[in-house]
Amino acid sequence: xxxxxxxxxxxxxxxxxxxxxxxxxxxxxxxxxxxxxxxxxxxxxxxxxxxxxxxxxxxxxxxxxxxxxxxxxxxxxxxxxxxxxxxxxxxxxxxxxxxxxxxxxxxxxxxxxxxxxxxxxxxxxxxxxxxxxxxxxxxxxxxxxxxxxxxxxxxxxxxxxxxxxxxxxxxxxxxxxxxxxxxxxxxxxxxxxxxxxxxxxxxxxxxxxxxxxxxxxxxxxxxxxxxxxxxxxxxxxxxxxxxxxxxxxxxxxxxxxxxxxxxxxxxxxxxxxxxxxxxxxxxxxxxxxxxxxxxxxxxxxxxxxxxxxxxxxxxxx
Amino acid sequence: xxxxxxxxxxxxxxxxxxxxxxxxxxxxxxxxxxxxxxxxxxxxxxxxxxxxxxxxxxxxxxxxxxxxxxxxxxxxxxxxxxxxxxxxxxxxxxxxxxxxxxxxxxxxxxxxxxxxxxxxxxxxxxxxxxxxxxxxxxxxxxxxxxxxxxxxxxxxxxxxxxxxxxxxxxxxxxxxxxxxxxxxxxxxxxxxxxxxxxxxxxxxxxxxxxxxxxxxxxxxxxxxxxxxxxxxxxxxxxxxxxxxxxxxxxxxxxxxxxxxxxxxxxxxxxxxxxxxxxxxxxxxxxxxxxxxxxxxxxxxxxxxxxxxxxxxxxxxxxxxxxxxxxxxxxxxxxxxxxxxxxxxxxxxxxxxxxxxxxxxxxxxxxxxxxxxxxxxxxxxxxxxxxxxxxxxxxxxxxxxxxxxxxxxxxxxxxxxxxxxxxxxxxxxxxxxxx
Numbered sequence: 001x002x003x004x005x006x007x008x009x010x011x012x013x014x015x016x017x018x019x020x021x022x023x024x025x026x027x028x029x030x031x032x033x034x035x036x037x038x039x040x041x042x043x044x045x046x047x048x049x050x051x052x053x054x055x056x057x058x059x060x061x062x063x064x065x066x067x068x069x070x071x072x073x074x075x076x077x078x079x080x081x082x083x084x085x086x087x088x089x090x091x092x093x094x095x096x097x098x099x100x101x102x103x104x105x106x107x108x109x110x111x112x113x114x115x116x117x118x119x120x121x122x123x124x125x126x127x128x129x130x131x132x133x134x135x136x137x138x139x140x141x142x143x144x145x146x147x148x149x150x151x152x153x154x155x156x157x158x159x160x161x162x163x164x165x166x167x168x169x170x171x172x173x174x175x176x177x178x179x180x181x182x183x184x185x186x187x188x189x190x191x192x193x194x195x196x197x198x199x200x201x202x203x204x205x206x207x208x209x210x211x212x213x214x215x216x217x218x219x220x221x222x223x224x225x226x227x228x229x230x231x232x233x234x235x236x237x238x239x240x241x242x243x244x245x246x247x248x249x250x251x252x253x254x255x256x257x258x259x260x261x262x263x264x265x266x267x268x269x270x271x272x273x274x275x276x277x278x279x280x281x282x283x284x285x286x287x288x289x290x291x292x293x294x295x296x297x298x299x300x301x302x303x304x305x306x307x308x309x310x311x312x313x314x315x316x317x
Numbered sequence: 318x319x320x321x322x323x324x325x326x327x328x329x330x331x332x333x334x335x336x337x338x339x340x341x342x343x344x345x346x347x348x349x350x351x352x353x354x355x356x357x358x359x360x361x362x363x364x365x366x367x368x369x370x371x372x373x374x375x376x377x378x379x380x381x382x383x384x385x386x387x388x389x390x391x392x393x394x395x396x397x398x399x400x401x402x403x404x405x406x407x408x409x410x411x412x413x414x415x416x417x418x419x420x421x422x423x424x425x426x427x428x429x430x431x432x433x434x435x436x437x438x439x440x441x442x443x444x445x446x447x448x449x450x451x452x453x454x455x456x457x458x459x460x461x462x463x464x465x466x467x468x469x470x471x472x473x474x475x476x477x478x479x480x481x482x483x484x485x486x487x488x489x490x491x492x493x494x495x496x497x498x499x500x501x502x503x504x505x506x507x508x509x510x511x512x513x514x515x516x517x518x519x520x521x522x523x524x525x526x527x528x529x530x531x532x533x534x535x536x537x538x539x540x541x542x543x544x545x546x547x548x549x550x551x552x553x554x555x556x557x558x559x560x561x562x563x564x565x566x567x568x569x570x571x572x573x574x575x576x577x578x579x580x581x582x583x584x585x586x587x588x589x590x591x592x593x594x595x596x597x598x599x600x601x602x603x604x605x606x607x608x609x610x611x612x613x614x615x616x617x618x619x620x621x622x623x624x625x626x627x628x629x630x631x632x633x634x635x636x637x638x639x640x641x642x643x644x645x646x647x648x649x650x651x652x653x654x655x656x657x658x659x660x661x662x663x664x665x666x667x668x669x670x671x672x673x674x675x676x677x678x679x680x681x682x683x684x685x686x687x688x689x690x691x692x693x694x695x696x697x698x699x700x701x702x703x704x705x706x707x708x709x710x711x712x713x714x715x716x717x718x719x720x721x722x723x724x725x726x727x728x729x730x731x732x733x734x735x736x737x738x739x740x741x742x743x744x745x746x747x748x749x750x751x
Contacts, residue, residue: 156576264524267579
């Protein structure tokens, strides 16, 4: 630290004080920047993989004939007007809601039922392990396999029709996936089948975390099975149920592969959902601008759901 | 933690972030570099990229063998095959055209040509042929947009009628039907055999709507009719089209069409026929080998698609092509055209059609299988007796036109509207696309 040999007392305060201040402020700056440094990889990835495509799609939705035309022109909200004036868009919204709401309710009901069964003290551990494996199976298949499997099962000449026909429940000729009256119900059923294990596993984890003494206290108070379920189990599971339901709602509204591989949105528009509607605009009609507008509308709807999810999570914290 | 350690950590973290960003951007650059090809440097050797779905559909190594032959004959040009399934080829070409990274030579389907030509993605072959002095008299057909050629069909797969001999015989039908009345009659008899057999199979999936072309409009073309008038849609006030849709509605009402039509695709149709559940179908000759392999016991014949009663003119026979075109942004159009010239030459075209079991795009070429195989021989006779007809080839958004029609047609079959209303609605949708 000895910078001067002649008059240390006089020189040191004038030279070192600003330098020390600078060093201190640099250190403060570093301290303040360090967290941003840690965050920067995620930030960069978010910008490259999320923000950029979203901004591009929003930009596309305001232009005319992007991608297929080298010099697209700005058209304002014309593409949005086109999407919103298309009756098929409303059919797709309605179908998406029916598909999603039915799926989420059924996922919850079946998931809870199976989770309660797997958590039951009346079954031996071995039986429970067997059932656990059986119930989780649908979740292990990829969408492509689920689609092929159910297309074969629900084929007019398939196993389901054979069983229903031979037991006399139907005439055995139902066109499950190609009949206008049954297709939406059929794809919803397939989605329910493939998605309930996720609910089941989460609820089972929740059930296993409920303290036994709560049930014992309820029993002491004279509560029966139903009263215990209503006043202990359900309130304890409530945070999990709400989170799962919101997540499932968001995921199911975006279901594309299953519908595309089973019905392709048909017959006519009976199973058209927002994702297939947008895909067709982009990749069969090459209307990338209109498809972008539709995608932005879907994004806005998803953001409303995401808002509720985040608010719920915050409330929990 | 000391300030020095903090700074080091900050530098390290920022470095990782920069690397991640650089990794992403360098990925983008390298893909476009590859697509431009080595020949961009103007060196002696030119590397052509050829994107198609043909290689996976041919016996192992067969198509590469042809490319090796081309490379031998044309020293200094190498061909890199970019192969994928049919459905993804189209999407890749669309994306490649938008990003300017399209392969030099691309396999095309006639239904895509108008869109790609309009997009400016594929080159005008007429002017390239003129520049290189190519004589196009041997080409069986060319797909044009606005008077200029954009695609040359290399080989054609025709769609005749397949009939299950055993089922027909069992139903008391002595020969494959040749008129609509005979067909309807045969279909009824086959359906009456038992609960699980049907006369005909009609795939109308909107996801892959080519059933409208191959299984519906083919009836119109087989009787010399057309769905266009002066290049514009003519679905209404057109007895040829009305006759076809009314006829199919009749078959539908008679219950002779296999169930599941509305979401059925081409492969489901072939499966129904292969398993012996339907007596008759209209299908590509490309599936003959698949059917034979899947069910060696099935005996079937091939005949022309039945025409209107009393029609004696030439029958249009639907076809699908493996077409070829050159990317508009190719740096080597002359070399790219050399590859096309090679594929269209009499000997190569014969060889390719032989291994693909397709009919040649060169008028002089004769594939081997026509002489060796009775079924294909019969098909070749049908092909020569009629004319290849596929009015969707070269139309704008051809697949969407099929889907528009299919949607209205399904509504009519489902009883939601009359066939006349379906044609009016489809006409309106088509006019909007044109």
